[in-house]
Amino acid sequence: MTEESASLNFIEQIIADDLAEGFSPDKLRFRFPPEPNGYLHIGHAASICLNFGLGEKHNAPVNLRFDDTNPAKEEQEYVDAIKNDIQWLGFQWATECYSSDYFQQLYDWAIQLIKEGKAYVDGQSAEAMAEQKGTPTTPGVAGPNRDKSMEENLDLFARMKAGEFEQGSYVLRAKIDMASPNMLMRDPILYRVVKKAHHRTGNDWCIYPMYDWTHGESDYIEQISHSLCTLEFKMHRELYDWFLDQIYDPTILRPKQREFARRNLSYTVMSKRKLLELVHSKTVASWDDPRMPTISGLRRRGYTPESIRNFSDLSGISKRDSVTDVSLLEYCIREDLNKSATRVMGVLDPVKLVITNYPSGKTEMLESENNPEDPNSGAHELPFSGELYIEREDFKEEADNKFFRLTLGNEVRLKSAYIIKGESVVKDAAGNITEILCTADLDSRSGSGTEASTRKVKGTLHWVSIPHAIKAEVREYDRLFLEEAPDSHEDKNFMEFVNPNSLKVIKGAYLEPFLKEASKGDKFQFQRLGYFTLDKDSTTDKLVFNKTVGLRDSWAKQNPAPAPQSNQPKQQQPNQGGGQPQGQRSALNEIQKISKKYTNLSGDKLAAARADIAKLAVEVSYEELEPLFQTATKKVGTRIGAMITLGVLLDKGQKRNPEIEAFIAAGLADENEELVNESKGI
RNA sequence: UGGCUUAUGGUGUAACUGGCAACACGUCUGAUUUUGGUUCAGAAGAGUCCAGGUUCGAGCCCUGGUAAGCCAACCA
Numbered sequence: 018m019t020e021e022s023a024s025l026n027f028i029e030q031i032i033a034d035d036l037a038e039g040f041s042p043d044k045l046r047f048r049f050p051p052e053p054n055g056y057l058h059i060g061h062a063a064s065i066c067l068n069f070g071l072g073e074k075h076n077a078p079v080n081l082r083f084d085d086t087n088p089a090k091e092e093q094e095y096v097d098a099i100k101n102d103i104q105w106l107g108f109q110w111a112t113e114c115y116s117s118d119y120f121q122q123l124y125d126w127a128i129q130l131i132k133e134g135k136a137y138v139d140g141q142s143a144e145a146m147a148e149q150k151g152t153p154t155t156p157g158v159a160g161p162n163r164d165k166s167m168e169e170n171l172d173l174f175a176r177m178k179a180g181e182f183e184q185g186s187y188v189l190r191a192k193i194d195m196a197s198p199n200m201l202m203r204d205p206i207l208y209r210v211v212k213k214a215h216h217r218t219g220n221d222w223c224i225y226p227m228y229d230w231t232h233g234e235s236d237y238i239e240q241i242s243h244s245l246c247t248l249e250f251k252m253h254r255e256l257y258d259w260f261l262d263q264i265y266d267p268t269i270l271r272p273k274q275r276e277f278a279r280r281n282l283s284y285t286v287m288s289k290r291k292l293l294e295l296v297h298s299k300t301v302a303s304w305d306d307p308r309m310p311t312i313s314g315l316r317r318r319g320y321t322p323e324s325i326r327n328f329s330d331l332s333g334i335s336k337r338d339s340v341t342d343v344s345l346l347e348y349c350i351r352e353d354l355n356k357s358a359t360r361v362m363g364v365l366d367p368v369k370l371v372i373t374n375y376p377s378g379k380t381e382m383l384e385s386e387n388n389p390e391d392p393n394s395g396a397h398e399l400p401f402s403g404e405l406y407i408e409r410e411d412f413k414e415e416a417d418n419k420f421f422r423l424t425l426g427n428e429v430r431l432k433s434a435y436i437i438k439g440e441s442v443v444k445d446a447a448g449n450i451t452e453i454l455c456t457a458d459l460d461s462r463s464g465s466g467t468e469a470s471t472r473k474v475k476g477t478l479h480w481v482s483i484p485h486a487i488k489a490e491v492r493e494y495d496r497l498f499l500e501e502a503p504d505s506h507e508d509k510n511f512m513e514f515v516n517p518n519s520l521k522v523i524k525g526a527y528l529e530p531f532l533k534e535a536s537k538g539d540k541f542q543f544q545r546l547g548y549f550t551l552d553k554d555s556t557t558d559k560l561v562f563n564k565t566v567g568l569r570d571s572w573a574k575q576n577p578a579p580a581p582q583s584n585q586p587k588q589q590q591p592n593q594g595g596g597q598p599q600g601q602r603s604a605l606n607e608i609q610k611i612s613k614k615y616t617n618l619s620g621d622k623l624a625a626a627r628a629d630i631a632k633l634a635v636e637v638s639y640e641e642l643e644p645l646f647q648t649a650t651k652k653v654g655t656r657i658g659a660m661i662t663l664g665v666l667l668d669k670g671q672k673r674n675p676e677i678e679a680f681i682a683a684g685l686a687d688e689n690e691e692l693v694n695e696s697k698g699i
Numbered sequence: 700u701g702g703c704u705u706a707u708g709g710u711g712u713a714a715c716u717g718g719c720a721a722c723a724c725g726u727c728u729g730a731u732u733u734u735g736g737u738u739c740a741g742a743a744g745a746g747u748c749c750a751g752g753u754u755c756g757a758g759c760c761c762u763g764g765u766a767a768g769c770c771a772a773c774c775a
Contacts, residue, residue: 024713024722052775087774143773152771154701188773198702200771209773228775252703252770276704278768283710289775331723333712335705338768342710345724355737362734390737421735430733463733470733477733545734572735574726 026334028067028275032075032243040242044270045077048241049103049110050232052084053095053216055289056304056311057102059325059346063280066329068245069108078111080239085117086231088215096216098304102312106322112239116231117217119238123226124178126234126264127189127207131170135263136207137162138173140187149195150203156196157203163192177210180223184212189224193259201256205229233257234264236272244272247279248336280332281340284496285310286504286511300515301497307552307563308497308519318494319540319550319565324350340502347566350548354565358542359387359394362432362479363528363562365491365546367406369483370453372437375403380484384464385433385531397531400485401434406527407480408545412453414442419575421476423453430477432544436461436469479544486527489560492552493521532560540565630658634665660684660695667699 025033036042047068051057057065072079081103085091103110130136139146139162151157165173170189177187189208197203207230212223233256236244244257254274265271281287286295287310295301295309304311307318315325328349332341362385380402387394411422423429425439435457443452460469500506500514532541535551543549547567554561663677671677684696 024715026712050775054775084775090774146773147771150771152701155771156701157771185773200702203771206773211773225773227773232775248704249769250775255703278705280711331711333723335712337705339711342724345711348724351736360734386733389732389734432733434733436733474733476735479734542734542736545736547736568734568736570735575735 027336028243028245028277028334029071029074031275032071035242042075042077044240044242045071045075046080046240046242047072047077048080048082048114048236048239048244050082050084050235050246051099052087052090053092053099054087054090055095055293056098056313058287058289058292058312059282059310059315059328060280060287062106062312062325063329063332063334064245064247065103065106065108066326067277067334069103069110070329071243072111077242079108080112080114080241081110082114082116082235082239084228084232084235085115085215085217086225086228088211088213088225091216093216098313102316105316106312106325114235114239115217116226116235117215119231119235120218120222120226122238123231123234124224127174127226127230128171130191130207130263131174131189132167133263134167134192136189136191137165137170138177138187139163139190140173143185146188150200151195153200157200159195160204163195163204174208177208177224178222180212182210184210186210191230191260199252199255201229201252202259205256229253229256230260233260233272233274236274237261237265240270241272242270244274246274246276248276248338249279250274251276276336277334278336278338281338281502282310282346283340283342283501284498284503285343286498288504291504291511294512295497298512300512307492308494317550317552318563319354319548320350321353321540324353327353343496350566351569354540354542354548356390357388358540358548359397360385360389360544361529361532361541362399362481363489363491363526363532363543363546363549364406364408364479364481364486365493365523365526365543366409367481367525367527368409368412368450368453370405370407370412370437370455370480372403372405372435372455372457373440374456374459377403379403380482383433383462385529399433399529399531400482402482402484404483405431405480406483406486407431407453407478409450411478412439412450414450421572423455423476423478428458428474430461430463430474431480432477433463434480435459435463436472436474477545479546481527481529483527485530487530487533487560489526489528489532489562491523491526491549491562491564493523493564495519495521526562528560528562535560542568627661630661631665634662635669657692657695660692660699664695664699 032045049065049068051061069079071077081100083091083096083099085096100113127136139160141149141160141162146160149158149160173187174189176182177189187210188206190204190206193202193204195203206227208224208226210223211225214220215222215225233244254276257274261271279287286292292304292309292311296304296306301308303309305313305317307314309315312325324346328346331345331349380400383399383401384396385399386396407423412424413420413422414425416422416424421429423437423439425441428436428438430436437455437457439453439455441454442450443454445451458469458472460467461472462470464470495516495518497516497519498511498514499516503511503514528543535541537551537553537555540548540550541562545568546564548565549562550565552561552563659680663671663680667673667677681696681699684692
């Protein structure tokens with residue numbers, strides 16, 4: 018009722034269908050169920066945005082539930098970080114829940130299962146149980162403890178709980194089906210003995226429930242209507258349902274599990290285990306290292322919540338595994354920051370520039386627009402003097418006229434300041450440029466309104482005034498991996514693809530003094546360079562900026578790119594047919610396009626289409642056409658088009674050959690009248 | 700030698716119960732621009748994994764293949 022036909026993803030469709038079938042909207046309830054054993058990453062953002070997005074859309078509660086059933090791996094630190102990240106993304110959960118809150122209930126239900134003969138205690142070794150479990154292709158067999166008496170099981174389970182047994186010695190298993198084609202149904206473990214303090218329940222328990230036993234029952238306890246998880250849990254659904262069957266009260270809501278594909282991002286990895294390995298191996302500095310695809314890493318890198326939510330929207334939800342290109346993420350953050358980031362100037366690779374006709378020692382305050390995208394953003398002061406830094410790559414002694422920057426004898430504008438002209442250079446003994454000498458058109462000051470100030474020049478450069486500039490550290494990041502899908506190689510470990518140059522620290526960057534006032538987390542556009550944010554490592558005497566993302570750079574694309582930094586994915590091969598020259602392809606392509614729908618046409622339209630094909634056919638070579646003889650019988654239109662084209666070619670003098678004869682013969686034998694006619698005409 | 704899932708431009712997603720394959724990113728033109736940014740206008744690029752079938756008509760339905768992912772943790 019709310020939306021206007023915006024297409025639904027398959028999860029939304031399921032919910033819409035449920036609603037249409039009479040499911041009460043006020044019973045809709047979702048949950049986001051992280052295990053507190055690591056930090057959230059951009060893949061989790063997909064799930065967060067899905068669940069909380071559904072909650073917002075349907076005005077339904079969304080619980081945050083920590084799936085904390087394994088005290089060996091879980092910690093309070095992660096709980097806090099997860100809560101922080103979700104709130105930062107802008108979502109608010111209805112209730113903060115913990116699976117551990119349900120330990121008693123789960124235990125009671127387990128007792129019930131034992132009493133009903135549906136669960137038993139097994140004291141075999143893990144190896145023995147694995148052995149009996151079989152393999153995906155061979156069924157399992159019953160172990161020796163499978164048919165113990167209910168009394169014995171009750172006794173053993175009570176003693177497990179009482180701590181009488183060593184960790185790893187006994188487990189409680191559901192008694193389901195050792196021959197099931199689904200390995201998860203071969204008597205899965207419900208409880209194991211773990212003698213470790215839990216972050217919430219302390220030492221109350223020494224037996225802990227397994228995921229499968231816990232998850233569905235927790236959903237049931239919380240009355241979650243749609244339990245959404247990633248595809249690798251698809252097989253667990255059968256178990257999820259089996260467990261629910263055992264305890265389910267038909268008068269209240271029964272949760273349903275649905276699975277969607279997890280989101281992968283190109284040039285990074287997306288599993289907590291691998292992310293943890295990057296941290297432990299010191300490949301990155303921490304979970305919130307700006308190169309990490311974690312929410313905290315992206316935040317520190319300068320990403321905004323809006324950009325990440327938008328990215329989730331644009332990426333969509335589906336059931337096929339895929340790798341989303343980082344360029345989409347970068348697009349999202351550029352789009353957001355372009356609207357909001359204050360424009361400033363900073364020079365990362367400085368070379369000195371002296372304006373010889375500017376009074377030495379003079380300083381003047383210019384005005385610099387805060388954001389041209391936002392007329393209400395105002396302006397700030399910008400000091401100017403005769404000694405400046407500009408970007409080293411913005412100057413060449415000589416260059417062709419595609420270089421819109423400073424050269425000797427050419428004019429460029431200094432952003433928000435004067436138009437200058439390159440006059441000469443000073444070099445050191447090694448031939449490196451140490452100083453560029455320029456003259457300025459002193460009438461051309463920006464905003465002065467003079468005719469000179471509005472002159473068009475070839476380019477505009479950013480700069481900082483040397484006596485006023487503040488020195489800062491700037492950290493530039495490149496993709497963490499050199500391979501698009503680093504963890505998709507069965508023969509190679511993802512760590513082999515780590516990009517050794519993913520971090521570039523620039524100690525001596527110079528920034529305009531306005532930036533002295535910046536607070537941590539503030540976001541700026543360093544004009545012509547990119548978006549930057551003040552890192553938490555900053556101190557009052559040393560500012561540290563992270564480069565969030567560069568501006569789109571169509572200049573860099575034209576260059577052969579001597580820097581291996583900029584990384585274009587391999588260009589696609591536009592030619593599919595097999596080596597025809599580009600120019601000729603279009604005519605045949607046109608013909609194919611027209612032919613495709615040929616059989617749907619009639620009358621004048623048909624005649625027109627035929628004429629178009631015949632006209633285009635003149636430009637087609639036989640070599641191009643021949644592959645089309647293989648066209649499937651089904652694609653009659655294409656075969657007719659090919660036949661018409663062939664007719665034109667034959668008229669032009671193309672000699673008949675066995676392939677042509679076979680194609681014509683097939684045409685004559687076809688059921689389609691048009692095709693037969695065309696074939697006869699030849 | 701099994702089971703489950705998926706298959707649409709370079710990438711990610713659409714296409715309501717069959718009706719001339721759409722959107723976004725990316726790529727390429729051109730215009731505008733005191734950011735080689737933004738904005739604007741436009742272009743190229745897919746016969747929907749393959750082979751059959753049903754139908755006036757199939758990406759959607761049927762049959763048979765192929766490929767990829769997941770499944771044998773006292774992890775979640």
